[in-house]
Amino acid sequence: SSCRNPYLAASKHFVEKDLEVSAAGRVFMITGANSGIGKATALAIAKRGGTVHMVCRNKDKAEEARADIVKETGNKEVYVHVLDLSETKKVWEFAEGFKKKYKTLNVLVNNAGAIMNQREVNAEGLEKSFATNVLGVFILTKSLIPLIEKSLDPRVVSHGVLWGMLVQKLRIGNLQSDRGRFDGTMVYAQHKRQQVVLTEQWAKAHPTIHFSVMHPGWVDTPTVANAMPDFHRSMKASLRSPEQGADTVLWLALSEAATKNPSGRFYQDRRVVPAHLPLAWTHSSPLEEQKLMALLEDMAKTFQPH
Numbered sequence: 001s002s003c004r005n006p007y008l009a010a011s012k013h014f015v016e017k018d019l020e021v022s023a024a025g026r027v028f029m030i031t032g033a034n035s036g037i038g039k040a041t042a043l044a045i046a047k048r049g050g051t052v053h054m055v056c057r058n059k060d061k062a063e064e065a066r067a068d069i070v071k072e073t074g075n076k077e078v079y080v081h082v083l084d085l086s087e088t089k090k091v092w093e094f095a096e097g098f099k100k101k102y103k104t105l106n107v108l109v110n111n112a113g114a115i116m117n118q119r120e121v122n123a124e125g126l127e128k129s130f131a132t133n134v135l136g137v138f139i140l141t142k143s144l145i146p147l148i149e150k151s152l153d154p155r156v157v158s159h160g161v162l163w164g165m166l167v168q169k170l171r172i173g174n175l176q177s178d179r180g181r182f183d184g185t186m187v188y189a190q191h192k193r194q195q196v197v198l199t200e201q202w203a204k205a206h207p208t209i210h211f212s213v214m215h216p217g218w219v220d221t222p223t224v225a226n227a228m229p230d231f232h233r234s235m236k237a238s239l240r241s242p243e244q245g246a247d248t249v250l251w252l253a254l255s256e257a258a259t260k261n262p263s264g265r266f267y268q269d270r271r272v273v274p275a276h277l278p279l280a281w282t283h284s285s286p287l288e289e290q291k292l293m294a295l296l297e298d299m300a301k302t303f304q305p306h
């Protein structure tokens with residue numbers, strides 16, 4: 001029943017007019033925009049007149065989603081780019097090419113995320129979910145920052161997982177998950193912890209851009225159904241719809257209210273929430289956080305096209 005859905009309780013404090021905004025004249029890039037929360041985000045932005053660049057792995061699925069969005073919104077400024085974020089060199093090539101071709105990018109939404117059942121490596125020898133969830137996000141964002149920075153009211157919104165914040169402390173000693181048993185769900189939670197650190201560090205380094213990372217709630221999408229089938233089955237009645245899951249992303253990407261909060265924070269249901277429990281063991285030292293940035297920087301450089 002609807003009373004089990006936590007979104008309905010949380011939305012009681014929402015200010016409705018925060019999202020009664022036009023996105024006309026603004027340019028958005030959304031990764032993994034063909035499905036789930038990403039598609040709901042793309043559709044809501046297109047509905048408000050924004051230009052949407054959908055960055056997707058599968059061309060057919062992306063074109064199908066694009067056709068749905070154009071049909072439902074009447075907005076034709078919706079573009080498909082084919083990119084597998086787990087292919088490290090291709091991420092560089094895509095971002096550098098985009099920067100040359102387009103003059104504006106107001107908002108980047110790092111939506112795509114992957115949970116692997118078993119450890120696999122990409123052509124560069126990197127564990128695939130790390131390449132997608134961490135290094136792909138790092139390279140895409142880093143490469144596009146100069147373009148984002150010169151656009152009006154620039155923002156970067158990334159996807160985190162609140163539960164991941166409770167169960168994972170930043171660990172930089174096993175970035176390739178090649179030691180110990182591979183538990184794809186815990187690896188994914190660690191990647192989300194790393195994305196929180198990236199967001200905090202970028203916020204410090206690039207004060208003109210508004211960075212945020214948010215937990216969409218538990219949402220009924222293929223990622224959850226495939227990677228956590230038991231959880232999905234038992235929670236089904238209280239899972240949110242993709243539209244409800246997209247609410248805080250949209251609020252962070254579109255509302256004026258969001259940018260009144262400081263950059264680099266973690267959100268759930270339009271509110272800043274701590275990325276750690278009080279006195280939690282999950283806190284990391286500034287030195288470790290800087291080490292993560294340096295490691296990613298070095299790794300990214302290794303695969304940068306010349």
Ligand SMILES: NC(=O)c1ccc[n+]([C@@H]2O[C@H](COP(=O)([O-])OP(=O)(O)OC[C@H]3O[C@@H](n4cnc5c(N)ncnc54)[C@H](O)[C@@H]3O)[C@@H](O)[C@H]2O)c1
Nearest residue numbers: 032035036037057084085086111112113159218219221223
């Ligand atoms: N559904 C939830 O309950 C939940 C909870 C917390 C966070 N999230 C986050 O929300 C985001 C969206 O996930 P969703 O739940 O809508 O699932 P989804 O499966 O509907 O969407 C995931 C998207 O990411 C894309 N993707 C995965 N690997 C990719 C790759 N290598 N290259 C390009 N695209 C790739 C998929 O194609 C898909 O479009 C993810 O970052 C996820 O971690 C979801």
